[in-house]
Every structure is written in C-alpha cells, then in structure tokens.
Amino acid sequence: MILPTKHLSQDRALLTVGARLLTQLTQPKTVSALWEEISRPDNAAQDRKKPALRYDAYVLTLDLLFLMGLIELQDGLLSRKKP
Secondary structure (H helix, E strand, C coil): CCCCCCCCCHHHCHHHHHHHHHHHCCCCECHHHHHHHHCCCCCCCCCCCCCCCCHHHHHHHHHHHHHCCCEEEECCEEEECCC
C-alpha cells in the first residue's frame, strides 16, 4: 500500500499520494481544508475512470508523512516540516 505493486497502481500508492499532498501544502492548512483542496474534481485523478482519493487513504497518507518527519501539526494546522 505504501509502494505501488502489481495489484496497486502508482497513483493509489501512499508515497505518490503523499507527494501530491506535499505539493498542495505550500502554507499551513487545517486537515479538512487540505482534504477539500485535494479532493476537488480538478485535483482528482486525471483519468475519470480511476476513482478519486478516499478519505481513509488520505488519513493513512498523513500518518505516513508524519512518521517520515515531513509534516507537523501545530495549533490545528498542518505544515511542512522545516529541514
């Protein structure tokens, strides 16, 4: 689920979704604001045959990014961690 496999396409892998989230996280945002931004139809999968990102995958991606030390949550706002 973290990496793409034979049964999991590249655009559904958590690392790929995490990269998309990090590109959207240019300034601190709430979890719900980032979800609304990433789940909008213009930001959803380019190919309409592919399902959009599910909320549970979104939360797992946030967990992964936090465990990797790439994002932090302060005062209710998600932000990229400074190196």
